[in-house]
Amino acid sequence: MALPSTAALAQRHARIRESLETLSLDALIVTPSTNIRYLSNHAGTAGILVITRDAVHLLIDFRYQEAVRALQGSASACPGLRMWDVPASYEEALIGCLAEIGVTIVGFEAAHVTVARHEWWRETIAGRGLDITLRSTERLVEQARLIKDASEVATLRDAAARLEQVMPAVLTAVRIGVTERSIAAVIEASMREAGYERIAFDTIVASGPNAAMPHYRAGARALEAGDLVVLDFGGVLDGYCCDLTRTVSIGPPSREARRVYDAVRDAHAAAVAAVKPGVDTSAIDAAARDLLRDRGLGEAFGHGTGHGLGLDVHEEPRIGKPRADMPPVALAAGMVFTIEPGSYLPGFGGVRIEDDVLVTGSGCELLTSLPRELLTL
Amino acid sequence: MALPSTAALAQRHARIRESLETLSLDALIVTPSTNIRYLSNHAGTAGILVITRDAVHLLIDFRYQEAVRALQGSASACPGLRMWDVPASYEEALIGCLAEIGVTIVGFEAAHVTVARHEWWRETIAGRGLDITLRSTERLVEQARLIKDASEVATLRDAAARLEQVMPAVLTAVRIGVTERSIAAVIEASMREAGYERIAFDTIVASGPNAAMPHYRAGARALEAGDLVVLDFGGVLDGYCCDLTRTVSIGPPSREARRVYDAVRDAHAAAVAAVKPGVDTSAIDAAARDLLRDRGLGEAFGHGTGHGLGLDVHEEPRIGKPRADMPPVALAAGMVFTIEPGSYLPGFGGVRIEDDVLVTGSGCELLTSLPRELLTL
Numbered sequence: 001m002a003l004p005s006t007a008a009l010a011q012r013h014a015r016i017r018e019s020l021e022t023l024s025l026d027a028l029i030v031t032p033s034t035n036i037r038y039l040s041n042h043a044g045t046a047g048i049l050v051i052t053r054d055a056v057h058l059l060i061d062f063r064y065q066e067a068v069r070a071l072q073g074s075a076s077a078c079p080g081l082r083m084w085d086v087p088a089s090y091e092e093a094l095i096g097c098l099a100e101i102g103v104t105i106v107g108f109e110a111a112h113v114t115v116a117r118h119e120w121w122r123e124t125i126a127g128r129g130l131d132i133t134l135r136s137t138e139r140l141v142e143q144a145r146l147i148k149d150a151s152e153v154a155t156l157r158d159a160a161a162r163l164e165q166v167m168p169a170v171l172t173a174v175r176i177g178v179t180e181r182s183i184a185a186v187i188e189a190s191m192r193e194a195g196y197e198r199i200a201f202d203t204i205v206a207s208g209p210n211a212a213m214p215h216y217r218a219g220a221r222a223l224e225a226g227d228l229v230v231l232d233f234g235g236v237l238d239g240y241c242c243d244l245t246r247t248v249s250i251g252p253p254s255r256e257a258r259r260v261y262d263a264v265r266d267a268h269a270a271a272v273a274a275v276k277p278g279v280d281t282s283a284i285d286a287a288a289r290d291l292l293r294d295r296g297l298g299e300a301f302g303h304g305t306g307h308g309l310g311l312d313v314h315e316e317p318r319i320g321k322p323r324a325d326m327p328p329v330a331l332a333a334g335m336v337f338t339i340e341p342g343s344y345l346p347g348f349g350g351v352r353i354e355d356d357v358l359v360t361g362s363g364c365e366l367l368t369s370l371p372r373e374l375l376t377l
Numbered sequence: 378m379a380l381p382s383t384a385a386l387a388q389r390h391a392r393i394r395e396s397l398e399t400l401s402l403d404a405l406i407v408t409p410s411t412n413i414r415y416l417s418n419h420a421g422t423a424g425i426l427v428i429t430r431d432a433v434h435l436l437i438d439f440r441y442q443e444a445v446r447a448l449q450g451s452a453s454a455c456p457g458l459r460m461w462d463v464p465a466s467y468e469e470a471l472i473g474c475l476a477e478i479g480v481t482i483v484g485f486e487a488a489h490v491t492v493a494r495h496e497w498w499r500e501t502i503a504g505r506g507l508d509i510t511l512r513s514t515e516r517l518v519e520q521a522r523l524i525k526d527a528s529e530v531a532t533l534r535d536a537a538a539r540l541e542q543v544m545p546a547v548l549t550a551v552r553i554g555v556t557e558r559s560i561a562a563v564i565e566a567s568m569r570e571a572g573y574e575r576i577a578f579d580t581i582v583a584s585g586p587n588a589a590m591p592h593y594r595a596g597a598r599a600l601e602a603g604d605l606v607v608l609d610f611g612g613v614l615d616g617y618c619c620d621l622t623r624t625v626s627i628g629p630p631s632r633e634a635r636r637v638y639d640a641v642r643d644a645h646a647a648a649v650a651a652v653k654p655g656v657d658t659s660a661i662d663a664a665a666r667d668l669l670r671d672r673g674l675g676e677a678f679g680h681g682t683g684h685g686l687g688l689d690v691h692e693e694p695r696i697g698k699p700r701a702d703m704p705p706v707a708l709a710a711g712m713v714f715t716i717e718p719g720s721y722l723p724g725f726g727g728v729r730i731e732d733d734v735l736v737t738g739s740g741c742e743l744l745t746s747l748p749r750e751l752l753t754l
């Protein structure tokens with residue numbers, strides 16, 4: 001386990017505390033498990049974290065307390081941590097904690113707190129006559145998570161590199177007559193063997209016509225000669241996700257399969273070549289999209305070119321078309337995301353090629369380095 | 378694929394429309410993927426559904442449209458479905474849909490919509506001068522999902538029964554020197570082989586002292602003689618979850634291990650015996666909890682006795698202590714949930730035994746029927 005050190009956590013806390021200062025907040029309530037993990041190394045699926053100017057309050061129930069005690073005795077202890085027991089309701093425990101530590105202006109994450117939860121907090125605070133004002137905040141932790149620190153880069157690099165150990169078993173399993181579901185089982189068992197603690201998302205094995213559905217998973221269809229097969233999978237290592245797609249051909253590809261494959265491969269290369277600090281994320285998307293449009297496949301590419309990777313398998317930055325409701329994002333060193341153009345042709349099938357990249361000072365490092373030429377199996 | 382039929386979906390729609398009528402709503406915005414699936418058979422991870430008095434509007438992007446078209450040509454077509462393309466933003470598409478279909482009083486699910494999202498909807502509606510009022514609703518779809526219909530019971534029964542195919546491979550893998558992680562890999566590969574489309578949650582293999590952490594997953598520890606090993610796993614079949622825990626002994630159990638095991642087994646049996654329609658869920662919890670307390674293990678059982686199972690692996694009903702902030706729930710025929718008492722003793726280890734039950738007209742049916750006596754491997 002290569003967990004972030006106490007010093008790395010302290011730097012993350014410092015960034016959040018700058019935001020507290022700027023926004024005149026006494027504390028921030030943090031609720032998503034990945035944001036909690038980012039700030040505390042607590043990896044449980046339940047918990048509420050309250051970060052103040054000088055402490056980190058972690059509210060967790062019985063199930064996780066033993067693990068947190070072990071963590072606090074290690075080199076990855078969370079600095080300034082105070083653990084609060086949650087005997088029954090997390091919501092009750094939160095209000096109790098806020099009242100006891102005496103904070104007045106408290107931020108919450110508007111993108112993660114539901115209307116029902118917010119209502120309950122507000123009414124309970126009012127009902128008990130507490131002097132606490134809740135303030136909506138946006139992306140304070142996500143903004144920090146956007147640029148990976150050294151410990152995160154090391155883990156993401158390791159996570160991506162291990163996919164090379166997975167691929168040989170996968171390619172052995174892909175053959176005529178084998179079902180998509182069996183291949184998915186081989187992929188997932190190989191990921192475990194490679195040391196991933198779990199799969200990052202439902203494995204996709206989409207063969208023949210099924211490959212025309214970008215989010216098809218894996219079904220009972222058996223592979224046939226002439227199929228293109230999209231294999232999309234990833235694992236989680238020490239909390240961090242990797243994500244890879246390769247498309248292979250069962251027997252010699254048709255002329256059309258070759259044409260579509262080459263277009264997607266070239267779109268992928270064009271997007272990778274466009275990555276460097278300062279460039280807008282939408283320019284990476286445009287590099288892939290323009291190439292596919294020029295090859296007559298503009299309509300066949302209906303999704304974005306990529307998504308950020310980290311503690312979540314889909315996080316910032318979004319690599320897609322510019323959107324009126326979202327501010328543009330310029331790439332910066334330390335960002336990690338996928339590049340995954342594709343083409344989907346109903347009735348025919350589909351192709352997708354996906355790698356994970358890290359933005360460096362001058363361009364990018366490909367974290368996944370498996371060959372991108374069309375393999376015929 | 379045993380998807381619910383068009384007629385089954387029509388019955389679900391009728392239940393939601395009764396609620397619309399009662400609450401004087403023209404429509405309900407449905408956002409969680411499991412609620413969307415429940416009402417439409419659309420199984421994608423993105424989408425927004427708007428159910429009105431006479432139609433079901435499904436907003437989905439390019440990636441899922443091919444799959445929905447295929448569904449609509451089948452015996453599991455969603456009645457009254459109208460598919461809306463989402464070219465860019467789901468939020469924009471939703472407001473566009475509401476404006477075009479001309480609904481005025483529109484419910485949303487307060488437990489699933491974030492404060493940020495609700496704010497954006499409200500401001501956009503106001504900014505465009507639309508005559509739409511958003512109303513907070515609670516648990517309209519969850520209430521319907523609480524009682525499983527015939528198609529759901531059939532799928533849940535099948536999902537639970539297939540765990541019997543998984544267990545032999547698991548028991549073969551559990552031996553001295555094997556790591557928790559390798560055993561988890563065997564469990565997950567066996568689940569794929571048994572036909573599950575994915576795992577329902579991160580597999581738990583907690584051995585020796587690790588078993589004292591109820592939500593430990595699976596790590597690098599190799600099994601040793603004298604360990605108790607908690608194996609907790611489940612799969613998803615046609616969208617529905619099963620969940621099973623067995624605890625085994627590596628070599629002959631110590632006297633203390635035997636004592637704790639017997640107490641948990643008896644608590645499990647007491648809880649199962651208490652299940653019948655009309656009984657409060659907290660009485661099931663009390664049956665297990667009282668027995669463990671009488672055996673001196675009250676403090677060692679820090680979690681609830683069970684949780685509902687269905688499209689979500691944790692759903693209603695909650696089988697736990699009564700809580701001031703939640704109304705009591707009486708069991709009714711058609712409810713499906715786990716019964717999983719445990720004992721966790723730091724330094725020593727732990728025991729948990731878990732089965733899935735269906736409430737019947739007179740008691741309950743155990744959906745998982747593997748032996749519950751302590752196995753020595």
